[in-house]
Amino acid sequence: MALQISATNPEHPALLLELPWHLPLEEWPEDYLVPLPRGISRHVVRYARAGTEVIAVKELAERPALREYELLRDLDRLGIPAVDPLAVVTGRVDTEGAPLEPVLVTRHLGGSLPYRSMFETTMRPATMHRLMDALAVLLVRLHLAGFAWGDCSLSNTLFRRDAGAYAAYLVDAETGDLHPQLSTGQRDYDLDLARVNISGELLDLEASGALHPSVDPIEFGTEICARYRGLWQELTRSSVYPAGKYHYIERRIRRLHDLGFDVAEMQIEHSSNGDSVTFVPKVVDAGHHQRQLLRLTGLDTEENQARRLLNDLESWMATQDDYAPGDPLAARPEVLAHRWVRDVFRPTVRAVPLELRGSMDAAEIYHELLEHRWYLSERAQHDIGLDTAVTDYIEKILPKARETLQPTSREAD
Known part of the structure; x- marks a missing residue:
């Protein structure tokens, strides 16, 4: 049987041909391997270099290899955080012509760690x-997204550190299955498996002395269930707001932020009774909001500023008559975003006199104005509008801020 490489990118087969496919993974020479920490796996897994790429190579039977490859491609199309599938290599034989197991090739997730590597030093409970x-x-x-994992565990996940927080990525989709929609029973089954698997993994760490003494493995296993159910309820419930109560939308976003989650997508549907709001969370890499705002508007800001401005942009777009996601005749998001910059962002920033801005840049000024509008709207129990917030901010907030920044006469001397 001839060696066959099924790849997502036409450049990858040529790079992968350089690797010693005639050897079992366990026997690959060190010259080909990259010394990266590996998690526990039922299969043989090695990290190797293919050109400039660092890849993960996993041996498994042909049918599950092809199935997992397609599932990972589906997850990639859905925007789910998972390892990036590159190829499936079949038709492997050794130097004597004996068949070798096929392999699944994925791109190594830079900066990620399996959970056991993270416990090399005792992890504090707050970090856990x-x-x-x-x-x-x-x-x-x-x-x-309709994906039943079938084996949710710490071992089947890679984690990226991000300024004290973590982003989790699926690394093993072998037992998964994709459906148009999951039933409550399917979700509960996944959740119960997660509870059992995580408790078992933490018990192993406890036995090896790598677990903080205050951590109860069983309690931490059940914690993910409570966290999951609270988040699922918060994300899937529909909220109906009376017309003009757009600050309620921001209150919902803030509640999700308080839970520790970013809202990277937001859908607002108009109805005769008000606005039905559905949120979809995304765990995103650092700089995601910066890149998205820059792509849509040309504004180059800090990450937190970008997240704040994107939330305002999406709320504003939902009020436009030509905003109709999925309609090919509707205005594209880029068109609406540039209209927002022209008609909302720039006029609002320009309304603040230059002499009162101090060292604040345009994005920070706009953020401050949004915060002030939020405060006034909460106090008034209705959306007071941006123009009113700008006027109040200029008259009441900026003068006080400048007074606190002015040096005293003794300091000036």
């Missing part, structure tokens, strides 16, 4: 809570 948060988010996102 954030780890469970990230895994709960991943499981919710998979279920929202």
Whole structure:
């Protein structure tokens, strides 16, 4: 049987041909391997270099290899955080012509670690809570997309550190299955497996002395269930707001932020009774909001500013008559975004006199104005509008801010 490489990119087969496919993975020479930490797996897994790429190579039977390859491609199309599938290599034989197992090739997720590597030094309970948060988010996102994991565990997940928080990525889709929508029973089955698997993995760590003494493995296993159910309820319930109560939308976003989750997608549907709001969370890499805002508007801001501005942009777009997601005749998001910059962002920023801005850039000024509008709207129990917020901010907030920044006469001397 001839060696066959099924790949997503036409450039990959040529790079992969350089690897020693005639050898079992366990016997690959060190010259080909990259010394990266590996998690526990039922299969042989090695990290290797193919050109400039660092790849993960996993040996398994042909049918599950092809199935997992297609599932990972489906998850990639759905925007789910998972390892990137590159190829399936079949038709492997050794130097004597004996068949070798096919392999699944994925791109190594830069900056990620398997959970056991993260416990090489004792992890504090607060950090472990954030780890469970990230895994709960991943499981919710998979279920929202109709993916039943079938083996949710710490071992089948890679984690990226991000300024004290974590992002979780699916690394093993072998037992998964994609459906148009999951039933409550399917979700509960995944959740129960996650609870049992995680408790068992933490018990193993406890036995090896790698677990903080205050951590109860059983309690942490059940924690993901509570975190998952609270997040699922918050994300899937519809909220109906009276017309003009758009600050309620922001209140919902803030509540999700308080839970530790970013809202990277938001759908607002108009009805005769008000606005039906559905949120879809995304666990995103650092700089995601910066890149998205820059692509849509040309505004180059800090990450938190970008997230705040994107939330306002999406709320504003939903009020436009030509905003109709999925309609090919509707205005494209880029068109609406540039209209928002021209008609909302720039006029609002320009309304603040230059001499009162101090060292604040345009994005920070707009963020401050949004915060002030939120405060005034909460106090008034209705959306007071941006123009009113700008006027009040200029008259009452900026003068006080400048007074606190002015040096005293003694300091000036």
